[in-house]
Amino acid sequence: MPVSRALSGDRFPTLRLGDEHVRTMRSRPVINPATGAACASVPVAEPAHLDAAVAAARSALPAWRALSWDERQARLDGLAERMAQARDELADLLTLEQGKPRHSAAAAEVDYAIGWLRDVARRRLVDEVLEDTPRHLVEKSHVPLGVAGLIVPWNFPLCLALWKLAPALITGNTAILKPSPYTPLTALRLAELAADVLPPGVLTVLTGDDELGRWMVDHPGIAKISFTGSVATGRRVMAGAAAGLKRLTLELGGNDPAIVLPDADLDAIVPSLFWGAFGNSGQWCVGIKRLYVHDDIYPRLFDRLLAYARGVHMGDGMDPASQLGPLQNARQYAKVLDLLADCAARGQRFALGGRVVGGPGYFVPVTIVDNPSDDSPVVREEAFGPVLPVLRYDDFDDVVRRANDTEYGLGASVWGRDRAFARMLAGRLEAGTVWINEVYVHGVDFPFGGHKLSGLGVEHGAEGLAAYTDIRIRMTSR
DSSP states (O other): OOHHHHTOTTSSOEEEETTEEEEOSEEEEEEETTTTEEEEEEEEOOHHHHHHHHHHHHHHHHHHHHSOHHHHHHHHHHHHHHHHHTHHHHHHHHHHHHOOOIIIIIHHHHHHHHHHHHHHHTOOOOOEEEEEOSSEEEEEEEEEOSEEEEEOOSSSHHHHHHHHHHHHHHTTOEEEEEOOTTSOHHHHHHHHHHTTTSOTTSEEEOOOOTHHHHHHHHOTTOOEEEEESOHHHHHHHHHHHTTTTOEEEEEOOOOEEEEEOTTOOHHHHHHHHHHHHHGGGGOOTTSEEEEEEETTTHHHHHHHHHHHHHTOOBOOTTSTTOSBOOOSOHHHHHHHHHHHHHHHHTTOEEEEOOOOOOSSSOOOOOEEEESOOTTSHHHHSOOOSSEEEEEEEOOHHHHHHHHHOSSOOSEEEEEOSOHHHHHHHHTTSOSSEEEESOOSOOOTTSOBOOSGGGEESOBSHHHHHHTTEEEEEEEEEO
16 A cells, blocks of 8 residues: 555545445544644544444354364464565554654564464364263363453554453454554554454454543443553543443553663663663553663763663654654654653753654654663653663662562563573563563463552463353262
């Protein structure tokens, strides 16, 4: 698809509800964050559209869950093949709506999503016989919950959609996917591709305003909500789901620490530390948000990190030279500017960046803050932008205490040559995933979730599949 077609205001004029295309009364613009200008408009769903989507999903459910795992896998493989055929247009749309570089990050996200869908489709939940005696047979099986409501954020709109959609569908549920109002284009294109291989109602994509998520949480026809987003919104989702006792998976914010040990191989780890912190322009929940460096190596690591950062180009994601793009939306841009203003007001030293030059788009330069105080917002809060505090430490017990001194617990990392010591230190960190000499590595078979306020439940692995099912015990007297 030429980029100009993606820029057309009528590219996605309707919602597909079951086997019908419905035009809504309202639409909303989609803003290209590299320019600040609208690149498309999309439908805004109302409660009646949600009702119709739920009705279509419930109507499709009996036939979909009656298929064998292998039959559902074949359908999902078909969707993956359609996505592969549309790879370039999906990458174009992803850059236009999200801002990430087209030729690296956007293309990589599309490829990742396709591979993830194929891999999850091959996973199975196996029935078990818990007791088998001459007098008694007890069997355990997993049954789909029903209609799954999937609420996806704007930082990785395609990848995170497939993180939720693949396990929901392979386990026999039907799904309603709500993309962020800021990044709806790839989800709408996914719905078009799915219409070629999935029965009507198995997947519905609804675009709209933030209130659409609340309607989904409240809707009695939706059995489960899987939500990725902020802690504040996660609390509201959990409160709203209580009335219907909806099943929940919540993947919320993080303020992930990275601890660099004094024996670390600095030349080897600096690129990983940089991209772990600044990849996607810092807009990821498990990115490095606080970098703790031992006093013995602080100056050397700091200099190497600055030198590496100065060689990374930020610009419009459609430019092949761009390695980092803008922040995705005006609200997040304003939040990061406020954080930088607070740093300046406190007299904290910007070793790099810190000053935003006005112009089109939501660009914030790579910013490194030199050893701010532990109580400052740049350390305490999740920036969700290209801002990294680098902090000194000289005592291992103390750095563990400081790393754990947060309400979050999503991810953490430890970097050093002595793997046994690094593993010991990692075992003391309060996070759902702790990486050693790597960061932001996920796998279809590795459960992923947060501790403390960073989430509820897990995605991925057998546990992530099971989260879309109820357990049924069948007992037979002989």
